[in-house]
Amino acid sequence: MWAHFSGVRRIAAVALASSRELLRERILYVLVGFALLLIGTALLLGELSVGQERRIVLDVGLGAIRVLGIAMAIVLGVRLLEREIERRAIYILLTKPVRRWEVLLGKLIGGALLLFASVAAMTGGLLLTLAAAGRPWREELPLLLPVVFLFWLQSLMAMAIALLFSTFSTSTLSTLSALGLVLIGHASREFLQWAEVVRSPLLALLCRAFYYALPNMQNLNFTAAAVHGREITLSIIGMASAYVVLYLVVVLILAAIAFHGREFR
Amino acid sequence: MSARSAIIVVENLTKDYASGWLAHRRHRAVDRLTLEVKEGEIFGLLGPNGAGKTTTIKLLLRLIRPTSGTVRLFGRLPEDRLVRAQLGFLPEHPYLPEALTARELLDYFGRLFGLSRSDRSARVALVLHQVGIPASVADRPLRQLSRGELARVGFAQALLHNPKLLILDDPFGGLDPEGRRQVRDWLLRWREEGKTIFLSTPLVAEAEIICDRVALLHRGRLLACGSPAELAPPTAQGAVEILARDLAPQTRESLRARGCDVRADRTLVRICAPASAEGWEAVDFIRRSGGHVIAVNPLRSPLERFFEDAVTASGASPA
Ligand SMILES: Nc1ncnc2c1ncn2[C@@H]1O[C@H](COP(=O)(O)OP(=O)(O)O)[C@@H](O)[C@H]1O
Ligand SMILES: [Mg+2]
Numbered sequence: 079m080w081a082h083f084s085g086v087r088r089i090a091a092v093a094l095a096s097s098r099e100l101l102r103e104r105i106l107y108v109l110v111g112f113a114l115l116l117i118g119t120a121l122l123l124g125e126l127s128v129g130q131e132r133r134i135v136l137d138v139g140l141g142a143i144r145v146l147g148i149a150m151a152i153v154l155g156v157r158l159l160e161r162e163i164e165r166r167a168i169y170i171l172l173t174k175p176v177r178r179w180e181v182l183l184g185k186l187i188g189g190a191l192l193l194f195a196s197v198a199a200m201t202g203g204l205l206l207t208l209a210a211a212g213r214p215w216r217e218e219l220p221l222l223l224p225v226v227f228l229f230w231l232q233s234l235m236a237m238a239i240a241l242l243f244s245t246f247s248t249s250t251l252s253t254l255s256a257l258g259l260v261l262i263g264h265a266s267r268e269f270l271q272w273a274e275v276v277r278s279p280l281l282a283l284l285c286r287a288f289y290y291a292l293p294n295m296q297n298l299n300f301t302a303a304a305v306h307g308r309e310i311t312l313s314i315i316g317m318a319s320a321y322v323v324l325y326l327v328v329v330l331i332l333a334a335i336a337f338h339g340r341e342f343r
Numbered sequence: 344m345s346a347r348s349a350i351i352v353v354e355n356l357t358k359d360y361a362s363g364w365l366a367h368r369r370h371r372a373v374d375r376l377t378l379e380v381k382e383g384e385i386f387g388l389l390g391p392n393g394a395g396k397t398t399t400i401k402l403l404l405r406l407i408r409p410t411s412g413t414v415r416l417f418g419r420l421p422e423d424r425l426v427r428a429q430l431g432f433l434p435e436h437p438y439l440p441e442a443l444t445a446r447e448l449l450d451y452f453g454r455l456f457g458l459s460r461s462d463r464s465a466r467v468a469l470v471l472h473q474v475g476i477p478a479s480v481a482d483r484p485l486r487q488l489s490r491g492e493l494a495r496v497g498f499a500q501a502l503l504h505n506p507k508l509l510i511l512d513d514p515f516g517g518l519d520p521e522g523r524r525q526v527r528d529w530l531l532r533w534r535e536e537g538k539t540i541f542l543s544t545p546l547v548a549e550a551e552i553i554c555d556r557v558a559l560l561h562r563g564r565l566l567a568c569g570s571p572a573e574l575a576p577p578t579a580q581g582a583v584e585i586l587a588r589d590l591a592p593q594t595r596e597s598l599r600a601r602g603c604d605v606r607a608d609r610t611l612v613r614i615c616a617p618a619s620a621e622g623w624e625a626v627d628f629i630r631r632s633g634g635h636v637i638a639v640n641p642l643r644s645p646l647e648r649f650f651e652d653a654v655t656a657s658g659a660s661p662a
Contacts (some may be wrong), residue, residue, distance in 0.1 A: 084457050091454035095443065102442040102484070166438040170500060173404050174455040175427040342406040343360065 088176045092184025093191065100154050100192045109150045110196050114203040116142035121207050131211045133305055139204040140222075140301045144229045147197050148295075151233035152256045154192065155240025158185040160249040169342060179334035182241065186330065189237050197230045221303075224310040228298045231322040235293040236260050238326050242333040246340060263293040293325060350508055350539045351380035351403065356412035358398050358563075372398040374563040375412070380541050380556075385534050387550035388543040389650065390560035396543035397435055399560070400512045403541070404432060416508065428456065431506040435513050437497030441486035445476060445496045448485065449503055456504040470499040474529075490517055498529070509533065511542040515549055527553050551646040559650050566653040575649035582642040583622035585614040587634050594632040598625055615642065 100106060120138035124131035159182070162168045171181065201222065208215040239259055243252035266289050273285035298318050300310050356376040359369045373395045380386040388396050401407045403414055405421040416426045439448060446467060453463035471481050474495040480488065485496065494517065501509055514530070515523045523546075530540055530553055544550050550557055551571045559566040559574075567574055590598075590612045595605050603625055604615040614629075616622035619641070626636050643651070 095451040173432040175424040
């Protein structure tokens with residue numbers, strides 16, 4: 079009992095320290111600032127197209143939050159671990175009485191907290207923009223909050239993938255691979271469709287395997303629904319959360335296996 | 344010999360690094376190393392750069408896996424968390440997360456050891472004080488610290504939880520003579536407190552002063568192990584270096600005739616005598632001839648000479 083409790087404390091310690099470290103990364107502010115700039119630009123675009131302000135501000139604003147949230151997740155996800163490995167600060171950490179998987183989980187939690195704060199800041203920017211456009215932003219909250227929550231979950235998948243790659247690869251390669259996987263993840267439904275049409279059962283199996291291995295980004299993107307004023311039901315949010323949690327657990331287990339076997343030469 | 348228990352036991356430890364395309368080339372960095380470190384001693388792993396000291400330490404800490412052989416710390420596997428709770432490690436260069444301040448870093452590590460909030464703040468303040476890091480430095484991000492300050496923070500994190508065993512990879516690296524003297528004092532004090540210290544260094548003379556026992560490592564092989572006095576009893580034999588001024592040309596010539604190596608720049612003359620007896624004679628001679636002796640230093644310590652001989656012998660008869 080005590081052992082589990084102290085494990086939780088160690089994970090919390092790693093989470094706290096890594097979110098602190100990330101909070102001091104300049105790139106974080108660059109990306110958040112860029113997102114706010116984009117959202118602000120949406121206001122100008124909206125003014126140009128009379129009657130379409132709401133649609134344009136939401137389209138551009140949510141798009142910016144989503145894309146930059148994922149970009150942030152990949153960049154920071156790689157920094158969580160690979161920077162520490164490349165600069166060999168990991169030597170000291172791994173000689174402390176902490177398990178390697180606890181380090182991974184703690185770092186992911188720290189990163190997740192930071193992503194949450196960033197997504198919240200960007201959403202605040204979007205609400206301000208809506209208010210500036212003269213829209214009743216309070217009325218939009220029930221539509222917007224579920225959408226950005228799901229964006230956060232998306233970015234968590236991207237971050238976990240970046241973390242997984244950085245357990246065995248260099249930072250450049252990890253960034254590129256994670257980016258590639260996330261991009262293909264936007265087309266993961268295609269793989270399911272191909273699985274139906276290909277003749278060879280082996281190929282069909284492979285397509286299905288890809289479908290499940292790739293982060294299913296499109297299924298978590300409800301921008302269109304929000305723009306058209308359709309509410310996202312709680313059951314959708316619940317299912318999406320369950321999917322993401324399952325995905326994170328699998329990716330973390332793989333990362334823990336890779337990290338456990340890694341030598342620090 | 345003594346009844347003190349062995350804290351580190353290494354048997355037949357071997358590490359091959361794979362390199363090259365497809366990892367087909369193998370390079371043996373540590374070769375069948377066997378040694379024991381006893382409780383309460385300062386043990387020095389000596390050897391030139393590339394001898395395999397850092398590799399040995401990484402094997403002790405299980406940062407890399409041995410190709411063969413075993414490591415036991417406190418009678419347990421090195422990855423055991425009970426071992427890690429008793430162990431402080433200083434890496435070769437103080438690699439630390441640069442964005443954190445020293446105080447934040449130590450507080451973080453204190454949490455990993457399960458220290459309570461009040462224990463943490465007390466221990467952090469204590470070790471920062473012990474290594475001479477003032478509060479103004481402790482609250483700056485580590486990337487703003489000088490190399491010497493980083494080295495101190497490195498020691499502070501190793502000491503934080505008052506470990507029984509310290510493993511220090513090149514604790515004198517990158518320090519000026521004053522810094523080295525201070526580290527020497529710390530090491531002796533920690534031994535007084537009952538800690539066991541395993542350190543690596545290429546500085547034989549430095550280790551000779553403070554280590555109870557040393558192991559001489561060369562190309563991954565153990566050449567000798569024992570107390571400095573056992574391996575190389577102090578003698579009057581060593582070569583000496585004399586620094587002098589105002590030497591007439593004929594004085595230099597007659598020093599050369601006595602078998603000394605004489606080199607002069609515009610003001611200073613450096614004379615190397617083959618052994619201390621000749622050295623003192625040379626000093627008398629220089630004084631009688633109107634020259635000024637500025638300093639007399641032993642060129643190599645007994646242990647340094649022992650080491651050089653051992654290396655030569657091992658090169659002459661490859662095992
Ligand atoms: N990561 C590595 N990969 C391949 N060879 C290595 C690696 N690290 C060290 N070596 C080689 O192993 C030998 C021992 O190195 P090291 O243990 O760092 O020596 P020391 O610490 O005594 O200077 C050297 O020949 C070095 O080139
Ligand atoms: Mg070394």
